Structures are given as structure tokens and as C-alpha cells.
Amino acid sequence: MQYYILFACIACICILCVTACETPRQKEERLAKQYCGSCHSFPDPSLLTKKIWKEHVLPQMAFRMGFEDMKLIMQLSDEDRNVVLQTLPDKPMVSQEEFDMIRNYYDRLAPDALTLPPVTATQPLEQFEPTTISLPEHTVPLVTVVKADSLHKKVYIGTRLSKFYTLSDQFIVQDSAVLESPPSDIYFHRDSTSILLMGMMDPNDLLRGKIVTLKKQPHTVLSGLQRPVNMQETDLNKDGLTDYIICSFGNYTGALLAYENLGNNQYKKHVLINAPGARNTVIKDVDNNGFPDIIALMTQGDERIIMLLNQGGFDFRVNTVLRFPPVYGSSYFELADFNRDGKPDIVYTNGDNADYSITLKPYHGVRVFMNDGTNHFEESAFYPLYGAFQSQTADFDSDGDLDIAAIAFFPDYKHHPEHSFVYLENKDGKFVPHTTLLASTGRWITMEAIDIDRDKDIDILLGALDFEYNVPPSLMEQWRRDKTSVLVLRNKLH
DSSP: OHHHHHHHHHHHHHHHHHHHTOOHHHHHHHHHHHHHTSSSOOOOGGGSOHHHIIIIIHHHHHHHTTOOOHHHHHHSOHHHHHHHHHTSOSSOSSOHHHHHHHHHHHHHHSOSSOOOOOOOOOEEOOSEEEEEEOOSOSSSOBEEEEEEETTTTEEEEEETTSEEEEEETTOOEEEEEEOSSOEEEEEEOSSOEEEEEOSOSSSOOOSOEEEEEESSSEEEEEEEESSEEEEEEEOTTSSSSOEEEEEEOOSSSOEEEEEEEEETTEEEEEEEEOSSOEEEEEEEOTTOSSSOEEEEEEOSSSEEEEEEEEOSTTOEEEEEEEEEOTTSOEEEEEEEOSSOSSSOEEEEEEOOOSSSOOSOOTTOEEEEEEEOSSSOEEEEEEEEOTTEEEEEEEOTTOSSSOEEEEEESSOOTTTOGGGGEEEEEEETTEEEEEEOGGGGGSOEEEEEEEOTTOSSSOEEEEEEBOOOTTOOHHHHHHHHHHOOOEEEEEEOOO
16 A cells, blocks of 8 residues: 555656646647547647637637636527536636636647648539429528438428428429428338428527428427437347437537337437537448447537447447547548448548638548458548538449549638539549539538439439528529529439
């Protein structure tokens, strides 16, 4: 016991000596890495400009670390305020002097401007024939989800105004309905359709989301969801009943949830990850134990891709396989096997640019991470794409390898609005970008890849949510005039 006390005393003396010998700049760096890397990956000062750190990001960090900011508190809605205040510490996590040192660290090392790469030259998009589709709405297009049901030869489109359209596979509107709130995801069954409703699309922490099933009459399956954006249906515990996995994105709060089907329309909630920003999931038995595992993208601060390995009985072993800085703006991911070794690789997009660090970022884009066979991933390809928001990976040209289609919700609309969509053709392991001027006809927020005309090649559908934010007036006027809700890219391969 005396030895333990002696060792503890020596350790304390060493720590005191180190901190006592620190220069002010060394202390600034230590505090920044200690506190700015405690809840998420440490963000290097070089990732943002001095102005953005000072005026936008660090004030938010101070607020979340317990420094009272009435301006930020009053910006919250009355309904959200109590929820948000409960997430904050009772007292500041550091002293004012220490926070000033953190601020000095970022102000000293951050650049005045980010160095942007030269614009990548692209080739004309000749493999696809673009066609624009308009919906019978009186506003600019505000699409939130586009899904195609190949079994029933239908296309479903949901909007921010809570409209839900049923179209034929020739894109003729056959039916429309008004839902309780904007839809964010759709799941097809043989005799019914499940729709995920956000409750409210704008950032909030309200429990207004739900799943409804449309058959003869709408039926609520689950309610009280926190701004849900993605759902999966699968049998997690192999009992023959369909369970739900829900990405409750939320805002300050949220969660990745599983709902265990108990039968008789009863469900038990399991909180898998108690944090906001769950974006999308893929279901796959990656450890080959017979139970479906969950691979998920978490955003909103601690940005990471995690594997939840299903041990049975709703017991999951969580493994973080990739982690990104909190300013990356993680937006989507997919699993795809690029080298055909039977092990899933990862396609990842980052480009969400609507929070506190709004600027063109050289690290936005599409990345491929290769699996070494043991679920360890290394980046093998990066295509810069400002505002990258979603990808769809498939062998679009039927040459035996995987290509990538990607959309950007925050591209450089002033100079290259056509870069809101890019087709990355895989040629001998190199991705060759293709673009079309018709991509500038909308602000693409969602994408579907499916053989819509059943000619044995894969087509692409883009859905437009035409917010005015950072869009030149002339382009916004074009969107108002043309009202392109969906851009159909028909594959001309067959």
C-alpha cells in the first residue's frame, strides 16, 4: 500500500512539474486538446478561419461548456429551451482564464482564409439522359424524400409542406395526400407503405416525429420520435417479428434507437447511442454470427461511423471504425465492396454546411475507405466536392466495377452550380468526374438509384429542396420559374 501511495505522489509531482514548466503557448495547446477533444475528435485550428472560430464556433463551444449566453438562449424556441438547458453543465467546465487561453490558441494558429484547391475539370455526362419533373405545387420545390417502388411501378415524393405524391414510373401524378408533417424516409411492403415523419424539419428537440403505415387507412406505428431522418426494418433478435431502427437526429439531443417488436402493435424502446446527429444506418451481419448488425453514421459534433455488433437479445457491442473532426459536416455513408473480397468497404460524404462554420471547405467531398478484412478502414480515394450530401454507389456502366453518384446541397452556386451533382466513373480504380448543366436546375437534397424503366441498367432520381441560402438571385429566379422538383437521369446503357 505504501508503494502505491509513493507512486501516486511521484506522479502528482511529475504532473505539477510539467504544468509548472509550461510556456503560455504550451498551456493553450494543452487546454485546447484536453477540452476540445474530450467530446469529439480534436479540431485542428487550420480547419477554419480566425473569423469563423472567433465569431461562430467558439461562442457555441463556450455555451455548451456552461458559460451562460442569453443571446443564444433566447434564440431557442420556448418548447426547446428547457430541453437544451438540461444538456448544459451546471457550472462552466473551465475558468474564464482557461477558456480565453483556448480562444487565443485558435486565434493564433487559424488561417485568415482557407486554401481552396483548383476546380476539378469534369467531362460531360453522356451516359445519362436528364429529364426535369415538376410537381403541382405553387411554391418553389421543397422535396424531402424520393423513393421508387419497383414492385408496384410507383414513385413516391414527399415535401417540406407535408405533401405526399404518388407517381407512375412515367412520372405522372396519380394521387396526393397531406401528411401530419414532412416525410424523411419511406419503406415499402407488398401491401402497404411505411412513412417516417419528421414532426418538424428545422432544427429542434421536440418529440413530434412518428412512423405511419399507409394501407386502407393511415395507422400510427410509433410516435414521440425526435426529428427522425432515417429508418430500417429488420428482425434484430430473430423472433420472427419486424423491429425498427430509427435515426432520431434531433438537435441538441437525439439518439440512435431500436424498437423491439413485442407483438400486438407493442414496441419496447432500446437506446443504442444517446446522442444527437444519427444520420443513416445500414443493416448487415458483418461478424457472421447470424444476427443483423447495425452500421451507423453519427454527426452533430462527435462525427463517426460505428458498428453495433449484435450479440442477440438487443445487446450490442459498439465499435467506432472511423472518426472525423466536428467541423467536417458528415452527411451520409454506404457500404460497398470495391475489391470484391466479400468485406464491406465504406463510401462517405461530408459537406453539411448549415451550422456555425459556413464557408467553402477544401475537405468536403466523397471518400472511399477500404476494409483490410478485419473491419479496419483506410482512406483510398477522395474527390473534393463542396457541400457533398449523399452518394449512391453501383456499377452504373456495367463494366464490373463500382461507380459513385453524388449530390451536393452546399456547392459553389456562384461559380459552379452544376457541381451539385457529379457522376464518378470508376476507370481502373480511378474516379473520373462527369457533370451536366441540368444539375443547376435545383438544389438536390435526396437521391435514389434504381432501374426505373426496367431496362437492366440503373437510373438516378434527384429531389430538389430549393432554399435561397447562398444562392445567387438569378439562379433562385430560375428555380422559381422552372419549378424542377425531380431530375431524372435515365441510364442510356441499354
